[in-house]
Amino acid sequence: MVLAKTDTVAGLPVLKNEPLSNYTFTKTGGPADMLGFPESVAQVQTFVDYANENDVPLTVIGNASNLIVKDGGIKGLVIILTHMKNIEIKGTQVRAAAGARIIDTADTAAAAGLSGLEFAAGIPGSVGGAVFMNAGAYGGEIKDCISGIDVISRAGELHSYHGSEMHFAYRHSVVQETDEIVLGATFDLKPGDKNSIRSEMDHLNELRAAKQPLEYPSCGSVFKRPVGHFVGPMIQEAGLQGHIIGGAQISKKHAGFIVNINHATATDYMDMIHYVQKHVKAKFDVDLEPEVRIIGDEPKKAR
Structure with a gap:
């Protein structure tokens, strides 16, 4: 059928x-x-x-x-959840639905003269995803400015968390443990000068464009940063930068990224992740843990 x-x-x-x-x-x-x-x-x-x-x-x-x-x-x-994208300003708070882009949330705050989300100016994820993984960049993290989170449990029950209840850590939040679904978040921000806020955001976006391979499809930084190490330099020193598997390549611009240069498959990405983990472990005795969320089923093998 x-x-x-x-x-x-x-x-x-x-x-x-x-x-x-x-x-x-x-x-x-x-x-x-x-x-x-x-x-x-x-x-x-x-x-x-x-x-x-x-x-x-x-x-x-x-x-x-x-x-x-x-x-x-x-x-x-x-x-x-990307159709749930409403963003509202209430005083010094910004309330955003889970599907709103965190970039748009930061832009809305900037237009209202509210400071605290500048670090998120170029993060491509949704508010829900940013909360789920405590997204961060350029010295800022979601935990620094969030005050409330609305969720729904897998049983269908609505619930709210205060920011302090979210067990935020590096790329971690309590909803990774509870498997609840983020519905929206409230950010507590501070009044600031619109021009200064916008200038800082433009500066961070210029840095991002200069350092990251935004011209290719990718999932952003693939690996979490191990304590005491930086992922990109380790991959470079292991001689892996530019390596290609199928249609996936370790970016020549930023070794912490795997880019889709020629109709890559998810299997190409997974093979590349395992390849990098194996070689970095052999050279540095460091276990790289994926930052990217990996879900779904393996493809059926041809008989």
Whole structure:
């Protein structure tokens, strides 16, 4: 039986057998059995309830910028939250829905003369993803400015955290432990000069453009920074920079990035990650841990 391209789940539209390579920043990834785009908290709740009532696996994706979806795709229901992108200013607070880009959130704050999110000016992820992994850049992290987080549990229960309850650490938050779904976040910021805030953000974006291979599809920094080491220089010293597997390459511009230069597959990315881990371990006795989130199934092997 061939499934129709479009269908509905609990009255909400979904795509069936939709390639997730259409949405990931690496331009790789197998299909989702069902893919939905909730536009409100109520619709997220509907999808969560459907998954529970029908014993269907549920996977949640934000902006898919720091994500590798394996070539076998994802079974069950996948929801992408990028249609939930409302951003509001209330005094010195910025309230953003989970699917809003953190870049847009920082821009909104800057336009209102609010300082504290400048570090996020070039981070391509969603607010939900940024909270999930305590995203950071150029000396700032989400934990430094967040005051409240709204989530929904896998059982469909709504809950709020204060920022201090989130157990933020390097690329870590409590929702990685609880498996709750981030619905939105509130950032506590400080009044500042609009021109100075914008100038700082422009400066950081110039640094990013100069140092990072933004001209190619990638998932950003692939590995977490080990204590006492820097990933890029280790990869360079191991003689790996520029190495190619399939269509994936260790960036010649920044060795901490793996870029898609020629129709790479997620398997190419995974093979490259393992290749780098093996060689860095051999040369430096350092275990590199992926920062990128890796989900999905392995592709079926040809008989």
